[in-house]
Amino acid sequence: MEKSLNWREFIITRLIQTSGYSAIVFVALIFFFLIREGAPTLGEVDLANLFSVRWYPIEDMFGILPLITGSLVVTIGAMLIAFPLGIGTAVYISEIAPRWMREILKPLVELLGGLPSVVLGFLGILLVSPFLRVFLDLPTGLTAFTGSLLLGGIAVPTIVSVAEDALDAVPRSYREGAWALGATRWQTIWRVTLPAAKSGALTAVMLGIGRAIGETMTVMMVTGNAPVLAIKLGSLFAPVRTMTATIAAEMGEVANGSVHYHMLFFIGMTLFLISLAVNIVASSVVFRAKKRAERILS
Amino acid sequence: MKRLTLNRHLTEQIGFTAITILAMVTVLPIVGTVIYILIQGAPAISLEFLTGFPRDGMRAGGIFPAIVGTLYLAVGTSIFSVPLGIAAAIYLAEYASDTPLTRTIRIAIINLAGIPSVVYGLFGLGLFVLFLNFGTSILAASLTLSIMTLPVIISTAEEALRAVPQSFRTVSVSLGATRWQTIRRIVLKESLPGILTGVILGLERAVGETAPILFTGAAFFLPRLPNSPLDATMALPYHLFVISTQVPEMPVQIQYGTALVLLAFVLTMNLIATVIRSRARARRQW
Numbered sequence: 001m002e003k004s005l006n007w008r009e010f011i012i013t014r015l016i017q018t019s020g021y022s023a024i025v026f027v028a029l030i031f032f033f034l035i036r037e038g039a040p041t042l043g044e045v046d047l048a049n050l051f052s053v054r055w056y057p058i059e060d061m062f063g064i065l066p067l068i069t070g071s072l073v074v075t076i077g078a079m080l081i082a083f084p085l086g087i088g089t090a091v092y093i094s095e096i097a098p099r100w101m102r103e104i105l106k107p108l109v110e111l112l113g114g115l116p117s118v119v120l121g122f123l124g125i126l127l128v129s130p131f132l133r134v135f136l137d138l139p140t141g142l143t144a145f146t147g148s149l150l151l152g153g154i155a156v157p158t159i160v161s162v163a164e165d166a167l168d169a170v171p172r173s174y175r176e177g178a179w180a181l182g183a184t185r186w187q188t189i190w191r192v193t194l195p196a197a198k199s200g201a202l203t204a205v206m207l208g209i210g211r212a213i214g215e216t217m218t219v220m221m222v223t224g225n226a227p228v229l230a231i232k233l234g235s236l237f238a239p240v241r242t243m244t245a246t247i248a249a250e251m252g253e254v255a256n257g258s259v260h261y262h263m264l265f266f267i268g269m270t271l272f273l274i275s276l277a278v279n280i281v282a283s284s285v286v287f288r289a290k291k292r293a294e295r296i297l298s
Numbered sequence: 299m300k301r302l303t304l305n306r307h308l309t310e311q312i313g314f315t316a317i318t319i320l321a322m323v324t325v326l327p328i329v330g331t332v333i334y335i336l337i338q339g340a341p342a343i344s345l346e347f348l349t350g351f352p353r354d355g356m357r358a359g360g361i362f363p364a365i366v367g368t369l370y371l372a373v374g375t376s377i378f379s380v381p382l383g384i385a386a387a388i389y390l391a392e393y394a395s396d397t398p399l400t401r402t403i404r405i406a407i408i409n410l411a412g413i414p415s416v417v418y419g420l421f422g423l424g425l426f427v428l429f430l431n432f433g434t435s436i437l438a439a440s441l442t443l444s445i446m447t448l449p450v451i452i453s454t455a456e457e458a459l460r461a462v463p464q465s466f467r468t469v470s471v472s473l474g475a476t477r478w479q480t481i482r483r484i485v486l487k488e489s490l491p492g493i494l495t496g497v498i499l500g501l502e503r504a505v506g507e508t509a510p511i512l513f514t515g516a517a518f519f520l521p522r523l524p525n526s527p528l529d530a531t532m533a534l535p536y537h538l539f540v541i542s543t544q545v546p547e548m549p550v551q552i553q554y555g556t557a558l559v560l561l562a563f564v565l566t567m568n569l570i571a572t573v574i575r576s577r578a579r580a581r582r583q584w
Contacts, residue, residue, distance in 0.1 A: 012478050013393070019382050020389025023406040023452070026445050030413065033424035088320030096314055097321070105325060107572055112328045114499075114568050116506030118535045119557050122542045123331060126550070156324055186310035207412070214414025216509040217535075221543060244416045244509075251420070251513050256428060268420040272413060279412040283405065 034272055038265035045259065055227035055241070057250065057260045064267065069230040070144070070240035074219055077148025077236060078155055078212040083205060085152065086159025090204070093160070094167040095189050113157030121221030124150045129222055136237065142224035144240040150218050155208035162207055166200020167193060203282045210278040213244075214271065220245035243267050332565070335557050342555025356519065356545050361556055363520055367436075367531035368505055368563065370524065371515070374440025375447060375504045380497055382444070383451030387493075390452070391459035392481055411449035415509040418446045422514035437527040439515025446510055447500035454499065458492025459485060491578030495571045502567040506560065508535040518544075534560040 041050075045062045052063035093105050128149060129141030136145075170193050178188040194201070224239025227246070247264050254261045350360025394400040422442030432438040462485050470480040486493075508516075516536035524531045538556045541548050 009476050009478050016385045016389045016393060019385030020394060020403060022382060022386055023403050023410055023448065026448070027406045027409055029425065030417070030421045030445075033421050033429070034417070037420075037424050085320055085324045088317050089324045092317045092321035096317055105321065107568075108325050108328055111332075111565070111568055112324075114502050114506065114564055115328075115331070116508070116535050116560060116564060118506070118508045118539050119335070119561060120331075122538055122553065122557055123335075125542055126553070153327065160324070184306050184310045186313040187306070190313070210412050214412070214417070216414065216416040217539060221539070244414055247416050247420065248509055248512055251423070265420055265424070268417045272417050275412045275414060275417075276409055279409050280405070283408055 031272065034265055034269040038262060038267075038269040041259070041262040041266040044262060053229045055246070057263070060259065062259070062263050064243075064270075066227040066229045067241060067243045067246050067267065069235075070223070070227070071213055071242040071244070073144045073230040073235055073240055074147045074151060074223060074242055075209060075212045077145060078151035079205065079209060081148060081152030082155040082159055082208050082212070086156045086204065086208060087163055087201060089156070090160045090163035090167060090201075091189060091194070094164045095185070095193065109157050109160050112153065113161075117154060117215060117217040118221070120150050120153065121218040124218060124222035138237055140224060140239060142222055142239055143237050144223055144230060145236050147219045147223040147240070147242075148236070150222060151212050151215055154215055154218065155212045158211050159204045159208040162204035163197070163201045166197040166204065169200065170196045206278055206282040210275055210282070213278075214275055216244040216248050220248050225249060243271055247271075332561065335554060335561055338550075339554035339556075339558025339561075342551045343558065347552075347555055348559070351521070352519065356541055357547065357549060357552070361534070361537060361552075361559065363523055364532040364534045364537040364556070365559065366523055367517075367520075367533040368535075368560075370436050370531055371440055371443060371511070371533055372501055372505050374436055374527065375443040376497070376501055378441060379444035379447045379451055379500065379504075383448050383497075383500070384455050384493060386448070386452045387455030387459055388481060388486075391456045392477075392485065407449045407452055410445070411453075413446075415446065415507055416512070418442055418510040419512050419514060421445075422510060427514055433528060434513065434515050434517075434530045435528045436515055436524060436531050439511040439531075439533075440527075442510045442514045443504040443507065446507070447504045450500035450503060451496050454496025455489075455493045458489040458496065461492060462488045491574050495575045495578075498567050498571040498574070502564055502571070505567065506535055506564050508533075508539055511536060534563065 041062075049060075049062055050064060052061065053065050054061040054063045055066050089105075089109065093102055093109075097105060124146060125142075129143075129146050131141070132138065132143070132146055132149075133141030174192050174196055175188050178192045179185075183191070219242045223242065223245065225241045225245060226239035227241040228235075228238070230236075230238070230240045247267055250260070251264050254264065347360045348365065349362050351362055353359035390400070390403065394403070419442065422438055426432045426438035426441050427434055430438075432441075466484050466488065467480050470484045471477070475483070511533060515530055515533075517530040517532050518540055520530065520532050534556065538553070538560055541556060542553050
């Protein structure tokens with residue numbers, strides 16, 4: 001009996017250990033399969049074509065610049081919206097709101113994080129884009145700006161939750177010190193609490209950017225999906241196409257193993273590397289590394 | 299001097315008002331969205347809508363196969379991700395010490411959480427659909443969603459496990475229990491509500507996602523229910539995508555109805571998780 005117990009203990013411990021390592025295995029597997037299917041692109045598409053401004057796969061034109069600028073424009077727009085809203089809401093929840101308000105707002109913001117992006121895209125098509133078309137007098141409401149607006153909403157919960165954590169981590173004694181010197185609560189927030197939580201707020205914004213670049217369904221549904229180079233100021237109010245939307249829209253109709261297929265995996269590989277970079281930079285910012293990691297994930 | 303003080307307080311008031319407005323601008327649209335979909339979608343909900351098949355090129359009839367498909371995917375996802383996620387959390391909370399390997403695991407988990415959902419779709423296509431030859435199937439989609447939900451489950455479960463006081467373990471081990479017995483009978487039992495919350499939040503994400511199942515298991519339209527895990531399936535989020543972008547002259551009411559059913563899934567899970575969490579917190583005796 002004693003012996004069988006030991007055996008069982010041994011096996012279970014090994015099983016648990018293996019599961020613990022699984023996360024590393026999965027990241028490696030994902031990277032491996034993206035490279036396996038994406039790397040052939042470099043042999044099939046010459047660089048001049050790859051970095052051209054025409055994305056027209058049917059005629060073997062695989063210029064990724066329109067897709068990259070499309071992703072950039074939408075992401076920058078989203079951050080211009082999500083940054084003030086996210087940080088503002090975090091400050092409100094952690095510094096200003098009365099306790100009962102906090103108890104209502106926190107689950108609500110969490111709920112926003114859980115709303116399926118396809119539902120937001122759906123509302124974008126039916127409500128936001130017709131409104132913007134009329135309001136801004138545009139030929140179509142399906143523009144980069146529409147995408148930015150909705151994407152901002154998707155990035156906000158991440159920013160709020162991480163930034164609020166950072167504000168929460170500022171020791172109470174800092175605030176008390178400022179109050180004792182006669183500062184108002186507003187001055188304390190602005191000149192003491194926020195600067196003290198700066199690195200955490202930065203992390204929040206980084207992770208928000210990560211979410212915005214990776215978002216797929218909403219942008220595919222509302223940005224109009226036109227692969228044109230978006231470098232003029234007016235591009236914000238014109239249709240664009242992002243990297244994620246390109247994969248989602250075209251992968252279904254592509255022959256396995258074709259150049260186009262490899263190309264879409266190549267774009268996926270690029271997205272993977274971007275998210276890897278964003279996450280590594282975000283987690284290396286010094287700010288209660290562990291607690292933050294937990295918040296990002298929950 | 300008097301004026302200066304007044305200004306300070308005026309500034310504070312203006313600042314507070316501005317921040318409050320920002321917070322409301324963030325929160326009110328969420329509430330508005332939910333209520334709007336509820337109002338617009340409610341008239342579409344009927345027994346026929348919930349239990350019928352789509353007819354007339356999806357412009358009439360119900361969404362039964364999409365509801366069933368979503369349930370299949372949720373069950374399939376939990377079969378893989380719940381045991382694996384909880385085991386990994388147990389490893390991190392109970393066995394792992396702070397070594398470079400453990401830190402690598404944590405970085406890997408954070409990165410898993412950050413990978414764009416459509417990239418998960420590509421990975422699932424490359425590994426499960428093509429390499430392992432599962433085809434576009436419930437199995438391939440569930441496995442893809444499992445890996446996507448894993449980081450949420452691991453991190454919330456680990457947090458729950460860590461919240462159990464060390465003394466519980468010490469006492470159990472001193473009474474002659476082995477490490478695994480202690481974990482199973484004491485630590486897991488005490489942290490169950492927290493783990494459950496994480497599992498539900500993870501599955502909530504899986505239920506609402508579209509991009510990972512686009513090329514791994516979602517069917518545009520299936521005139522019957524899937525027969526085996528190797529069949530493709532309809533699913534609510536993909537169906538909503540299809541009827542709002544691919545089907546011309548789609549009645550708006552059916553679109554709102556579908557959105558409402560999907561939202562009901564997500565909101566219910568969210569609500570259950572919130573209730574479990576707050577009840578566990580209130581009842582906690584340590």
